[in-house]
Amino acid sequence: MTTTPINLLSEEQLAEISSGKHWSFHGGIHPQENKQQSSKAIIKDAGIPPFLVIAVEQKGESPLLLVNIGDSVLKGQALTKATDVMVVQNASSSGTVTAIEKRTDLHPSGLPVLSVVIATDGLDRSVEYSRCADYKAQTNTQLIEKIQNAGIIGLGGAGFPTHLKLAHYAAIKLLIINAVECEPYITADDRLMQEHGDEIIDGITVLQHILKPQLIVIAIEDNKPDAIAAIKRALQKKQSSQSANIIIRTIATHYPSGSEKQLIEIITGQQTPIGKHPSELGIVMHNVGTVFAIKEAIIDGKPLTSRIVTLTGEAFRKKGNVSVRIGTPIQYLLDKYEFTPTASQKLIIGGPMMGFSITHGDVPVTKTCNCIVAPTLQEMPESPPEMPCIRCGECAEVCPAQLLPQQLLWYANSKDNSKLDEYNLSSCIECGACAFVCPSHIPLVQYYRIAKAEISSAKQQAEKAEIARIRFEHRAARLQQAKLDRQVKHKQAAEKRKQQLQETNGGEDLIAAAIARAKAKKQATADPSDAPADNKKDAVAAAIARAKAKKQAAAEHSDAPADNKKDAVAAAIARAKAKKQAAAEHSDAPADNKKDAVAAAIARAKAKKQQALESTQINTEINPENSAAIAARKARKEQARLHKRQDLPAQIIDTTIAEPQTIDTTIKASDDKKTKIAAAIAKAKAKKIAQKDQ
Amino acid sequence: MAFISSSSPYQRVRRSTSEIMLLVLLCLIPGIFLQSYFFGLGNLLQILLASTVALLSETLILILRKRPILSTIKDGSALLTGVLIAIAIPPLAPWWIAVIGTVFAVIFVKQLYGGLGQNIFNPAMAAYVLLLISFPVQMTTWIPVQSLHPFSLTVMDQINALFTGFTLDGYSVAQISTSIDGLTMATPLDTARNALNSGKTISEIFNSPEYKASSWQAIEWVNLGFLIGGLILLYKRVILWYIPIAFLAGISIFSFIAFAYNPDLNISPLFHLFSGATMLGAFFILTDPVTASTTVKGRIFYGVLAALIVVVIRNIGGYPDALAFAVLLANMCVPFIDYYTQPKVYGRGR
């Protein structure tokens, strides 16, 4: 999907950039770098841990798994299937899948996500990698698919799937390779560039082939002279035709220059408009580590199975950069590199400015984990107690997004979401510069994160509420329509009943007449004779009607005399039902909403009348439990109808009558269901009793 | 094992609010030193008195409000308020002037609004205005420069004068503040104001015996002292340049306009800059971050607004100096200024 670029970089701007001009951004800070601790030693292999935990969930979505518990897997084997947005997750060493379950993720929340656990066999056997020297013969689609299958996501931190970023290839004018690494302590990219300069340049040429930008800028902070030299050497080795439009831009060390938006401003002088993607300016940015992974995926055919992690901080005896298999438990690294916990030990994933702390080591290294800092208390003392904001404005001076953190704090504390929005909280990149300089030691970023989370959940809730409102209104409209339909039918029924009353002796009450009509309508074959009915109404009579109904359910044609005070309606219904049974064992009730509604009502009746039944029931049924229940339902239904819905049209009563039979037959057909329903009824009975006891 | 969980960032600049307040206090020293050099040790006594009262009243109100005491006292804001009040009042004002002012500033203007960071008015200036309006005589009884004293005042004299109103020799403060030639002592701004009201021109005033008798040179030196302290604050980045520069530039420009319009009736920009509380206000009072505007543009506007009010009141209004009024009026406008001077956020276009 390519969007129409609104404001592409012009030729003049590109010329300006390549002429060596660069810009700056607002604010920023100069924290202690502490990079030399880890930048000197060469990258070592962290080895194969006894087991790997590979999180497969991506942004909360579980992909289709391609392995099962017990399967043996090879290094590089795909564990999941790619979708449009999701990349493939590959096994990072050979072994056996021992579990597919939720395991703690490398996430500030420490919540579990679906993971594949592999017990490694130590052999590190891999699938066969197919080298591809001539990638230029392949189409972009093929190459991007390869990158997706290699499981490559942005290795700089945010972990945005790389294939999605590459899909914008049509409009890209400027490709920026982000090798800034502005966070203190982290040297993973620095070491990578020093040791794999050639591969990185190869990776850049792959991207050059896919994106065809007019200019490629490799941005490196000036505190990495060795890396700059290595990249320069590697670039000079390339043919001039390929490296002609690749330039290396050394930028001043200035946190957070490695943030995408700030780096774009440094390189181009342009600010990415709010709500727009840099690709709309014709700019795309890739992390240098990602470029290296792309090279391995395209040219060597190797999927992303490991990454370089900086282990640093004074609590690590052996500091440096190691190549770690994705899914390696951090505890394994802590043990192997002689981590010695000190008082109030923290463990920080990522850098000290934007990283997050984890509370235990039983979490796996993920693709975005570029650094583990284990600082001593001397290195990173605990934050002093928070003091009130004095609005000194230092935070606004350093904010790279030009926000007013002091005002945002005020509104975040008062939970004034509309004000937070007005002050553009959403533009906060959580770089931590404000909290870094705050003399009152206010954890501003933390407050903003919470406020952002609250705003987004409020937004979600508002959206959900809107959907709920629409659904509610649709439902109300539907019910209204159904009611109107019923009224129309009722009217028709009433008219026909009038006719019938003229034909017969007349004097019946409305419902009895309706039932009679219903009977006439439903039973094409049955004779339209009407049983006499008493007008005396009484609850006891209803019970007897129920008993009668039960008998009818058992397919008896007996017409119980309505000797006690009897509800005429009940009797009529019972009769109608009996006649109906005689006519057609399996009546086909229309399967519409109305029917559902009636069926439900019957079921309710069944449940609620169960108790009453027990005393009055006559055991004449073949299937006592069911028929009793059905009779109870029916009786209850009738009562309900009498009390509440005098105007219920005949058709519905018809259906009602038809219903128990259907239930019967279904029950008979399916023993399974029968027992289930029996169980449910028992339960309902219990509920009813309990209610009565109360 | 379990590790400590906490929020990023994990690195911080080690400067704290208390240190900022301490630096501000330290930078007041040159001005205070010059004040006591010219006017005797009265101001030091007032500082001692006012800071003690400030800390006591802060403690009291924190107990009543059930807030942590030690950590709040440590922020140094009450101390600074006390010191600023002490500097602003006449050195030999009666002891209850400083006490009333400080108690009002700390308890009513600051703590009852919710404590540090919540008050909308500058506590020291609100207290000053209260005192000026309630006790105009005591608040305008300035003693002459020591060299002009008809009597020599010892420390004990001054302490006595402060607490009883009389020196050990039995002279009243009013008597002390009468200089050798029998003229009542006043600040240069006061003198200029009175003379203008009686129909004199500026050049006449500057040549008049009243003016020469006033402590204008001493006041200029004191202003210079505060300017030096302020520049150190700027250098140390304790305060940002926006407000002081905007305020001083505003004073210069507005007073120049008035001066150019009628040099006979309006005092010169230079006189404005180095008289009254101009420098103290520019660097130590207007820059109080809690009550000042918080945006860059807003701060410049705030400084200019205060300057305008100061010049207008000094030139036209009924009071000789106007800094306290200007600060309070500007404080009132802060929410409005802040709202309309929000910076353009990244990506909102330039």
Add this chain to the structure above:
Amino acid sequence: MLINIAIAIFTLGILGAIFGAILGYSSLRFKVKSDPIVEELDAILPQTQCGQCGYPGCKPYAQAIANGEDINKCPPGGDAVMRQLAERMGIEPKNLEGEEKPKLIAFIREDQCIGCTKCIQACPVDAIIGATRQMHTVITDECTGCALCVDPCPTDCIDMVPVVLTTQNWQWDLNLIPTKNSTER
């Protein structure tokens, strides 16, 4: 003296008549036909359609509020919604009637469902699907947590369960982190 009083009364009377006429005219001239406030109030309400306010849905409650009903009868909306209503109606916030509970959603224990469809009918937002004698299930995304389906169930197989916490809906928990809020609370 008397004439002065008479003049004052007369003047005030004239003024009263003039302003009364103006007010009377404008109330006719600028009369708002439909009452948009109901829509606005409805938009504030959480649309759970739970009926805890005593009205059959959020819209009827919004209508009732517009007609002077109390604004504190919506426990699902909680304090936040009550305050918004107060602001919109220009009245003082009140204490919430009933207590604010964490958001729950309905969950049908499917092995116990007999397919009675009662819950389907009870659901105000059609968030339960199923057919007669077929197992029913709740569309979790659509469920508003109104709990209206719980009581009609003959087999008590519907539970109200909390929304599962995942890394996607997790919110930065301040309690997790040792910070304190020293500003006014």
